[in-house]
Amino acid sequence: MPEEEDLVELKFRLYDGSDIGPIRYSSSATVAMVKERIISEWPKDKKIIPKVANDVKLISGGKILENQKTVAQCRPPFGELPGGAVTMHVVVQPSSAKSKTEKKVEELPKKGCSCTIL
Template sequence: MASDELVELKLRLCNGTDIGPNKYNPSTTVGSLKEIILAQWPQDKANGPKTINDVKLINAGRILENSKTLAESRVPFSGLHGGIITMHVVVQTPLTKKKNESLLVDSPKNRCSCSIL
């Protein structure tokens, strides 16, 4: 594969630091990019992601799905000549099951109230 077919990505973390830029094949999955992010996450940063499900990759305002490739995610690499695409990395740990259950138990069943004037 020619090097001009590769996608050059910079992964911007929430604190403004970057991973990359590095070149990737358009057939690279978003999940494998997230694994790279986990491996290269700065060790001195607190609250880092534990799994790829804790990481959200955002490109052009869309959250990318783990199972899709860069090409399937419609990363705009064909129109960029020598340009670097910046993707934003957001860490969002899912709520644990116990927290979700306690929120449901503590909340009243009917919280809706309407006022018609």
């Protein structure tokens, strides 16, 4: 079992203001592992439910966290409260919805624009 100092307590704020956690993670856990846990803990009564880890984006300190980064690398650089949980925001963007949006943009008719300066 990891030492007490090796654990980081994280809380995840969902789109409607509700939270998942706080949950303790090893500081060596990757963001991808954290996303998988979030999906498994996701409340079943929500309108939007992510299906895979790529449907979820984690935001901490105003930055979107990369899947290969560890929890230790994502800690905020400013002072934390001792014994307090780090809150990360969760954004759900299903990959199927993203591809439909991209397709719609491509299907829009392209209109030309011209200017004449006399």
